[in-house]
Amino acid sequence: MGASFRHDARSFKEKDVSGLSEEDLSGxxxxxxFSNLSDGCLRKVADESRIVRYQRSDVLFGQGETADWLHILIEGQVSLAGSVRNSEETVVDILKSGEAFIVAAVLTGKPYLMSAKALATSKVLLLPAAKLLNDLREYPELALAMLSCLAGHFRTLVTEVKDLKLKSASQRLALYLMSLTPRREGSAILHLPHNKILIAGRVGVRPETLSRVFFSLKKEGVVSEHQTVAITDLKRLAAFCHEGAEII
Amino acid sequence: MGASFRHDARSFKEKDVSGLSEEDLSGxxxxxxFSNLSDGCLRKVADESRIVRYQRSDVLFGQGETADWLHILIEGQVSLAGSVRNSEETVVDILKSGEAFIVAAVLTGKPYLMSAKALATSKVLLLPAAKLLNDLREYPELALAMLSCLAGHFRTLVTEVKDLKLKSASQRLALYLMSLTPRREGSAILHLPHNKILIAGRVGVRPETLSRVFFSLKKEGVVSEHQTVAITDLKRLAAFCHEGAEII
Structure with a gap:
């Protein structure tokens, strides 16, 4: 590993970093x-990138650090959290495989507004920001792909701002619970995949009030005990939180 | 004005639409x-665009409509608001001159997540979405400019989500008040430029609770009467709302 492949002051543990295999490339x-890129562009990006493996609870980067790397989650789960002085952190987003983050900081050359932490063993592609900026000039197809990716993330955030301003905490918790199942009618038994602090941040309530918000959903047919939640009528809960009604 | 220059089902009033003058182009x-575009690219965008003038309270487009046009505010003031079924609207952003909106809907070809309304007499450049998408392929410099613009808006929204989740309503109102003056020490007398409903939406509280939030700022040295607000100590108020502390 060259000295140039350093993550701010923190260098990666050598064993956790590798170049891309042919299998990674096809992935x-x-x-x-990357799905609409030419072979040439894809290979260039791959050559410039490294794969880093993170363990659960590893911090990928901290809020306020310089955005030297574009991160793309190949496998695993990563949370993005923000904080302000003297206050607790809040989870802004939980990323799934295939998502790039945090594109905006890399493109503007400004510090990260959020920190990133692995919620599970994760495999992340890191592309140096300086190389990305050159590649965007050389390959307009990459710039278009990045535009489309950023536009999608932007719309997710607009929906989140609207939910925070227009919906109650119970409605937001209901939306979060609905996001855990693909089913849309009948009943469902769910296992909460995140701890209470993470869920509170995601929903936008203080951790100490989450139980009260869960309790308020009882009258909408939601029963919870520890990490298990039963929804007695998915259609009724969807109506309660206006699910999917954002753009009507 | 050709038949192709229609805004969804609604066509513009002919008198309010014009091509670009040489003065507009240099603006x-x-x-x-547009500041880093080549002359060729700038002229192409200008040729494809129209200037539309809106009066105060005119609706530029509604939530849920197809995003057929990239809008760029040349002069005036425009609010972006969102709503969910059976609920009031909330103001997500108030745009100033020079800002492009809503880039993300145009790029993804999805419906607008917000509606736009002129808060004052406004002059808006409209570029057809289909032509923009072609121009992005032809002029990588335009794609880079759009990426940078979208990245900036994305960061604004991240900050808004963090403020909504981590700050109290009084802190958010204080931040809004601070945004109305460039001064950062001493005292200030401000004239509120928006009505209470708009301010409530911007701050993320219900209109009926805004007075209570104003009242709670009294102990931080904020006195208000009708549209006039006096801040007795800007430094103290900045400390109260952790202004500028997002990325520390």
Whole structure:
């Protein structure tokens, strides 16, 4: 590993970093961000990138650090959290495989507004920001792919701002619970995949009030005990939180 | 005006639409979005665009409509608001001159997540979405400019989500008040430029609770009467709302 492949002051543990295998490369071409790129562009990006493996609870970067790397989650789960002085952190987003983050900081050359932490063993592609900026000039197709990716994330955030301003905490918790199942009618038994602090941040309530918000959903047919939640009528809960009604 | 220049089902009033004058063109080259474009690219965008003039309270487009046009505010003030079924609207953003909106809907070809309304007499550049998408392929410099613009808006929204989740309503109102003056020490007398409903939406509280939030700022040295607000100590108020502390 060259001295140039350092993550701010923190260098990666050598064993956790590797170049891309042919298998990684074919995996990349299936990611939404890279699926429409020419072979030449894809290979260039791959050559410039490294794969880093993180363990659960590893911090990928901290809020306020310089955005030297574009991160793309290949496998695993990563949370993005923000904080302000003297206050607790809040989870802004929980990323799934295939998502690039945090594109905006890398493009503006400004510090990260959020920190990133692995919620599970994760495999992340890191592309140096300086190389990305050159590649965007050389390959307009990459710039278009990045535009489309950023536009999607932007719309997710607009929906989140609207939910925070227009919906109650119970409605937001209901939306979060609905996001855990693909089913849309009948009943469902769910296992909460995140701890209470993470869920509170995601929903936008203080951790100490989450139980009260869960309790308020009882009258909408939601019963919870520890990490298990039963929804007696998915249609009724969807109506309660206006699910999918954002753009009507 | 050709039949092709229609805004969804609604066609513009002919008198309010015009092509770009040489003066408009030189104005465009000073906008952040267009400041680094070659003459050829700028002229092409200008040729494809129209200037539309809106009166105060005119609706530019509604939530849920197809995003057929990239809008760029040349002069005036425009609010972006969102709503969910059976609920009031909330103001997500108030745009100033030079800002492009809503880039993300145009790029993804999805419906607008917000509606736009003129808060004052406004002059808006409209570029057809289909032509923009072609121009992005032809002019990588335009794609880079759009990426940078979208990245900036994305960061604004991240900050808004963090403020909504981590700050109290009084802190958010204090931040809004601070945004109305460039001064950062001593005292200030401000005239509120928006009505209470708009301010409530911007701050993320219900209109009926705004007075209570104003009242709670009294102990931080904020006195208000009708549209006039006096801040007795700007430094103290900045400390109260952790202004500028987002990325520390």
């Amino acid at each position: 990349l071409s299936r990611l939404p961000l | 465009l080259s000073r906008l952040p979005l």
